[in-house]
Amino acid sequence: MRVVSCPSEAAAVRSPHCIHDAAAPAGMPISDLDPFAPDFLAEPHAGHAALRDLGPVVWLARYNIAAVARHAEVREVLRDWESFSSARGVGMEDLERHDRLRLPSVILETDPPLHTASRGVLAKALAPARMKLFAEEVASKADAVLDAALTRGDICGVADLAEALPLAVFPDLIGIPQQGRAKLLPHADMMFNSFGPRNALFAASLAGAAHDWVEELGKLEHLAPGSLGAEIHRIAGERGYDPAEAGKLVRALLQAGLDTTVNGLAAALLCLSDAPGQWERLRAEPDLAGAAFDEAVRLESPVQTFFRTAAREVELGGFRLEPGTKVLMFLGAANRDPRRFDDPDTYLIGRNAADHVGFGTGIHHCIGRPLAKLEAETLLRRLAVRVARIEPLGPPERRLNNTVRGLASLPLRLVPAA
Template sequence: MITTIKGTPSYRPDIYTRDAILHPYPHYRRLRELGPVVWLPRHRVYALPRYAECKATLRDDATFGSTESVAMNPVSNRLSRGTTLASDGTEHDQRRKLVAHRLMPRALRSIAESVDAAAAAVVDSAIKRGTVDGVDDLATVLPLAIVPDLVGWPRDGREHLIAWGGATFDILGPLNRQAVKAIPRTLQMLRFARRVVRRRTVLEGSMAHELLAVADEGRLTHDDLPALMVDYIAPSLDTTISAISNALYLLATHPEQWELLKSDRTLLTSAVNEVVRVESPLRAFARGVRADTELGGVALPSGSRVLVIYASANRDELEWDDPETFDIRRDSGRHVGFGNGAHACAGQGLARLETTAMLNALLDRVDRIEVAGEPTWAVNNIIRRHHHLPVRLVGA
């Protein structure tokens, strides 16, 4: 039985209500003010709202494990078995190495030209229309044109990918209404992936095709493949859609930053990092405490759980000067928006490549980005991104 440690501050509001998901930052600020480790009685977990403790936890898999712990509820932890996200140690390393080499910078350079061309086509189409949805017409189109082919997802099963991918994240929160609603879609995606593996209908030359060959050689079981396919396609879509749509919104609402970027494209890398710092694609993941330990001066018992709040760490006043301000000149490379350590998002290089390609295409063709209506945020336990983002692209 997990009990709170005497003297540890508590925070009673539920940070997973609909309102808290849509407006998370006041909650995070209050958590950071309370201390480096804060007990959340509603979820029986120790929240880590500050940067130092988050990064230390992410870099210590021996003490803070993901197996059977990465989700905030036991149902999802069972469903996540077999993924790199929910594995540790040798098992995690072996699974990740099977296909992660395809997401390394050297491998991604081979597709950079096609990504740039796809981004240019997406922006050209949007400019002709004038006012578009920054999510559906820009941020989503590019990843959908790139990621499924790279992973090897069959072309006849892509119409549900966005909904399915969002669901695989939603179930990783507490077992609230959001998570319960997401379970059927998560199971649909997994069943589809199982059917793909059974029928061997993956795209030739893709990640999944390589995994099938590995399984045929006996280095992996065929039953492991569906979870790994889902493991790579869902994050590679959602993190990129988040990064691109958040970049559009932040540059539209901070026109001085857009002008700064137009005048100096050497700031592109830092601009992408700053977007991910200010609006982190991933809200938080849990970890299980494997042995008695101390964090931030607080003794944590074996068997307890911590919640690593990436989005709060990236706005920690102890780590960043004026953290609420969006400034592309800031050195934001140390953010934890894509995680850190062994479990850092394997698809982050692809997300950076696609986001940079989209920004370059916009810089080449667009004078101004304007918000053209009321944006709405998606309600998801884990992913932070817009649901709709009406924008007007004013051609250069």
């Protein structure tokens, strides 16, 4: 990566996928880095460090957007919803200016007061008291998944654990029919790819799009009685939502509530298999299962990036941004910022990392976090009790996505505890 010194040089490296005609604010460092290139997505950490070192805000000349990679500025943008709007899209495209490939999320891509109302419905449905009602079912399914994995011994940590448990839990809790569930992960992959440029990754993922199917699943008639999806409809109805609006809330949960949990669990398995000392500590203290998951989300950051749009003229990192400027937040870079975290590239399950931004922060803090943590903590706790060692059997294979950092495969050997 190089620093580009003037606007004419910046134009020379402009990406064919660039859809913005904004100019860099005076004095802002300009970089030709492409954060959506395959080599960057596969190994982003050196690029993240370079961006952090360039300054609090950097202009990405390939796309004509501002970018923040330091923890302080990422957190500032996430928390200031009045200056940095989500309603104009959490992807590269400005939903006020560009054609829409997809319907905007009624949770991720809204601002108050609409966001407050929508979030209130899902927050009540996903309240901690309700999560306790699911705990026994999640535990039973975690044991079944682990039974199958231990029978094989040599497994793929992604397919046999990280995907297996959420796919066994999440669709049943939402209450969707059995038929078609295999579409959930490919559709989520396409959705997260759509937040970046319309590059080759995005084009390849379009085959997994299932917009009409997911839209249909949100309807009450397709949801099992007593399910979480039916509960969302009930709460929404009490608050004046019509059935179509309630269905959009279910759709939002279906699109964002599975893929991120899978990648968070895969990250935890990768970290624990690569750090035998941390695995031994977890075995000795299974109550650290939740902390082990949180630290993996910090270190590997399944959601690497999100966008905001400047809703008004605003100062960020000492620079004035014009209204309509797209701002790319590097959540993964912020979570490894040495200005905030000591020894940031090391996995430490005893770390106090309460303000990492892997789940976001502010009004858009991940609404599905309680359910994700229930699934992950349950599986990791049972692994700590039932498995003596997790041994890598080969290098993991990355699954590239414009937004999400995940694994396609993770060869592991599970050695049962005596």
